[in-house]
Amino acid sequence: MSRIQVDRASPTDRAFLAMGTGDGPVQFGVLLLLGPARGLDLARVRQLIGERLPAVPRLRRRLVPAPWGGGGPIWVDDPGFDVRRHVRPAVCAPPGDRQAVFDTALSLVSARLPREAPPWSATFLTGLTGGEAALVVVLDHVLADGVGGLAVLARLVDGAPAVAAPFPRPSPDAPALRREALAGRLRSVCRIGPAVRALFASTGAAGGLHPPRATACSLLGPAGPRRRLAVVRAELAPLRAAAHRHGASVNDAVLVAVAGALHRLLLTRHEDVRAFAVAVPVSGRAAADASHLGNAVSPLLLTVPATGDVAGRLALVAARVRASKAAATGPPPIAVVGALFRLSATLGLYRWYLDHQHRMHTLVSHVRGPAGPVTFGGVPVVEAVPLSVGASGNLSVVFEVLSYAGSLVVSVLADAARCPDLDALADGLAAQLALVCRESR
Known part of the structure; x- marks a missing residue:
């Protein structure tokens, strides 16, 4: 048997x-x-x-x-x-x-x-x-x-x-x-040393126990129950070429554009924030097998400049990602501390922390979809738009990014009450993506 x-x-x-x-x-x-x-x-x-x-x-x-x-x-x-x-x-x-x-x-x-x-x-x-x-x-x-x-x-x-x-x-x-x-428990006992080292590394990549406080601004505050969605599109090839000219990735270029768009949005609210703390989920695997699913993501916390020369910002963000990304590909802190985190989440303590945190201004998640067009039932898939809900705490806006068939789609998910100017943010992000392609030549 x-x-x-x-x-x-x-x-x-x-x-x-x-x-x-x-x-x-x-x-x-x-x-x-x-x-x-x-x-x-x-x-x-x-x-x-x-x-x-x-x-x-x-x-x-x-x-x-x-x-x-x-x-x-x-x-x-x-x-x-x-x-x-x-x-x-x-x-x-x-x-x-x-x-x-x-x-x-x-x-x-x-x-x-x-x-x-x-x-x-x-x-x-x-x-x-x-x-x-x-x-x-x-x-x-x-x-x-x-x-x-x-x-x-x-x-x-x-x-x-x-x-x-x-x-x-x-x-x-x-x-x-x-x-x-x-x-499994016996294997865990044998891996206590590596687990502790992984915890320190992943915690460091996520900003450490006491990260610099994110600059106070209207992006942070009590969130309501309603969300709104705006979608921004860009051609993938010119964005990739612009990023590669400065040793950066498409994701780095998106981070620079997001920071620039948030900076300009806050200027219209009479706030001047010149660098943003951005959380980026990092996968511990390049690809997944559909027969073996599960979660293998750790958070990476980056400070992304929002002003100055675009080419210089691209190079700086790329360098910061390279310096920290390896530490974020191991098990995330929420997995290493295991039962303690689950207890805090069940009791509502983790959600309380998210509602009051000042570690980050926003989150940008990016995954690569199929490079070429696909069909379903013989019907072409014209566009693929990423969506997500949950665990955003006091973040009034987050960004989900998906590349598909030569296009980059950014879903801007915002709190309906705290971000009434979502359309302006989406227009600003489209302009910033175009700026990255144009001024980084």
Whole structure:
């Protein structure tokens, strides 16, 4: 008899699980804007996704507690899985234009996914102008990080190889889980030294225990329940070329543009902030396998200048990223301290900290999507827009960045009450991205 493999939630997964037990969910997703979708209906969407699910085992698994002595939660096949429960229809809010699609998608990613079932959804959105349609895929962060989410997406669009897998598979029994958990505890004891060093390194990359206080400004303050979304686009090739001329990456260029846009926004509010503390999630892996998902991200805290010569700012940010990024690719502090963090999150202490922190002004998350265009059900994916909600604390605006098929899309997610000038910020970011391309030549 073959040994049943244990799919156990990692310490980072469990940290995100604890974060999502508060007032709001911690979820992310992507809005796939499709071309005219003649012949593509809900039944066909369910059929396509259902046929492709075996390639992503966790999409048919739910997270359950292990028996006493059996360690942390495990992912087990859901014998009652029904694709119809996860792939649903929705009609875009009127008038069905781009902003209405964005607002509808944001409401979908903000709706808490049930934890008693595999925590994901895919909504087939109709009612768009021009006969177009959209697919909004949402994942609970406990299931995967951004890199893992892209691995899921790659298996759901057309062209992915078919995979056959028995389902449902039997769950590991209690004795097997206890043996596996004991072995894990013994390995942890042997790794105490490296774990302590990793904690110091990752804490340092995240700004240390006592980082410089982020300059006080209107970007920080009590957040309300409503979020708004604005989308900024840029061509990827000229931005990449501009960054590479100064030894920088596309992400470095985006950071420079974001800081410049925030500086100009605050000037209109009669505030003068010339450098911003920006948190950047760093993945501990270059790519993810859809059959082995989970979270492997650590925070990197950077001071990004907002004024001065663009070329000089690019070079400075690139140097700061190179100096600190290696330390941020290990396990994040929330995973290393494990049970202590989960307790603080469950008690609401972590959310209290986020609501009162002065470590950062904003967060910029960037993942690379497919380099070329993809299709779903034979319909071209015209644009891919990243989405996320949760754990933003007192940050009034955050940025989600996704590159796809030669384009860079920046989702600017803002508190509706604290950032009424979101459109001005989006226009300013578009101008700053163009400025980076133009003035760094």
